[in-house]
Amino acid sequence: MGESFDEFRKSLSYGSRNDLSFKFLSHLSEEAAAEFIQEVLRLLGEAYDTGELEELVRVAFEAQVEAYAPKETSRWTYDHGSFTPLEKPLDRSRLLLVTSSGHFPAGHDPEPLGRKGMTQEEAIRHIEDFLRKAPVLSRIPKDTPVSDLRVRHPGYDIRSTQRDSNVTFPLDRLREAEASGRIGEVAPEAFSFPGLADQQRLLEVMPDWMETVRETEADAALLVPV
DSSP, X not given: OOOOHXXXXXXXXXXXXXXXXXXXXXXXXHHHHHHHHHHHHHHHHHXXXXXXXXXXXXXXXXXXXXXXXXXTTOTTOOSOOOOOOOSSOGGGOEEEEEESBOEEETTOXXXXXXXXXXXXXXXXXXXXXXXXXXXXXXXXXXTOOGGGEEEOOTTSOOHHHHHOGGGTOOHXXXXXXXXXXXXXEEOSEEEEOBSOSOHHHHHHHHHHHHHHHHTTOOSEEEEEOO
């Protein structure tokens, strides 16, 4: 059975050819997606001779920016927030790290959907179930070694953050800022959860999460959405 180009590009986003690095193609128009693939193939052909990949990476990055840029009618665009000015300078503040990257400490698997030892591949296959549930908030002590960090998330390609957790969970960078005096100190715990979840249920668990976060007595939070 034949397959249209539209079906092909959408198959890269939780489809038969799932590749979360290129799921952004489903957010582009058919024409823009076709132009992107044509340009990638052209640059790949040049790279056979030159070995240069920088331009190829740039084109892919810019296509992702175009695909994910908020639209005026986006349901994820909010015109309100609870942000407040800092009450004291950063170099005297306790800073808290909160991410939606899906990190958790080894030995403390949040067991999403009640499943033990869920792999990343299984998480992707069960994305629809994640979208119906409230996520679990993982507490990660500030002194957790990078080797003891684990990550699982059905909504993005985790390979980069597996290579370097600071891509989406910059705890090392905050510890360095603390050591250099750029911030007063890092909060005793960081927090992470897989952000691809039922948004209404997320709002329902948020008050309990806030009580947990307040226990850190942080002055400010670094929020890293993924």
